[in-house]
Amino acid sequence: MSWAYGTNEAFDDDLDLDKYRSQLQDKITLLRKTVPKAVILLVGAPDSIKRRGASACAAAQPPPLRQVIQIQKAVAQRNRVLFWDWQAFMGGDCSIRQWQASELARNDLVHLTADGYRKSAEGLYRFLRGQLGERMP
Numbered sequence: 001m002s003w004a005y006g007t008n009e010a011f012d013d014d015l016d017l018d019k020y021r022s023q024l025q026d027k028i029t030l031l032r033k034t035v036p037k038a039v040i041l042l043v044g045a046p047d048s049i050k051r052r053g054a055s056a057c058a059a060a061q062p063p064p065l066r067q068v069i070q071i072q073k074a075v076a077q078r079n080r081v082l083f084w085d086w087q088a089f090m091g092g093d094c095s096i097r098q099w100q101a102s103e104l105a106r107n108d109l110v111h112l113t114a115d116g117y118r119k120s121a122e123g124l125y126r127f128l129r130g131q132l133g134e135r136m137p
Contacts, residue, residue, distance in 0.1 A: 010062040047086075103115065
């Protein structure tokens with residue numbers, strides 16, 4: 001079972017981080033209860049830019065993005081859920097600019113191109129192979 005969760009939340013300037021953490025925890029608890037033997041994968045939010053004209057990287061990113069990813073990591077670790085840090089895979093903060101320059105991200109600096117999604121899928125597959133080893137084809 002896999003689950004991507006976080007990009008829309010990161011673009012919500014009024015996001016209640018405690019509520020987000022609680023809802024994420026509740027979803028994982030429900031999954032564990034419903035399918036107790038499932039391997040759960042939480043895919044973190046990818047890198048994105050909200051304010052294109054900002055000179056500093058931190059000012060360009062959606063304000064809650066870093067906190068959303070930190071919450072995702074912490075909840076995944078606490079619940080022994082696999083977590084793939086998509087933003088880290090992309091290269092970290094504001095890396096979507098390099099992806100866009102390489103035609104891996106769209107001009108909106110949020111969505112990827114088909115090649116960008118393929119590259120991400122390959123990275124996720126390598127991560128899963130490393131985590132699950134022989135259980136994967």
